[in-house]
Amino acid sequence: MPGVTKSDVNKYKNENYAVKLCQKRNMYIY
Secondary structure: OOOOOHHHHHHHOOHHHHHHHHHHHOOOOO
């Protein structure tokens, strides 16, 4: 399962959300 992509960050326009989502999935932003 992929981590959080830049498109996800752009979609939500909220880096904090993306970071929390990454931590929840134990993945990295790439």
